[in-house]
Amino acid sequence: MQHSAWQYVAEVLRPEELPMLAAHALVDGRDSPALRELAGLPSRSDETEIRELYVQALHELGIPLPDEEAAGRCLLVRLAFGLAKDELSPKGVADRLSMTVAARTQEETRFLSVAADYSEWIGPDDLPGWENDLRVRNVGSCPFRG
Incomplete structure (x- = not known):
């Protein structure tokens, strides 16, 4: 997830990719309430909701968003x-x-x-x-x- 944080800010990751990224993070042993919720969203969910959950999951995991x-x-x-x-x-x-x-x-x-x-x-x-x-x-x- 830390590697994805800069990709998110640099707009390399599209919002529809974030739920699958969250699912992979869960499989890799990371866990937080927002991460679980994000992993359960369909990729065609509302982009704003996906982005908010992603940022919240990073926060819950202690991963800062780079500038x-x-x-x-x-x-x-x-x-x-x-x-x-x-x-x-x-x-x-x-x-x-x-x-x-x-x-x-x-x-x-x-x-x-x-x-x-x-x-x-x-x-x-x-x-x-x-x-x-x-x-x-x-x-x-x-x-x-x-």
Whole structure:
């Protein structure tokens, strides 16, 4: 559940995924009244109710919600590792940058700059060069590897 907290704030998790996440947390031995209630909800339940129960369950389990900056930085790390391990394509990285992420280092700034250059208007001839820039110039010096 702690790993999901930053995903929730970074809007990586959709509300309809939270009841199943709660069910898995119960199976893994976590327990709280709100977690049980959330796990029993259908995924098509009211989003507001799902969100409220999720936040309440985190509170009951003693798991703090990170602020948006911390969640954004976790998202950035996840995307960089996904790209470095070939689990995500460069386009996949760009598509998942759904929130503003503040860069703190030169490497992070370069990574975000190249990732942000992607748009649906990039031409097919330009895509290989852009993908190469994202992989080589950024992952080669990725600050998130260690």
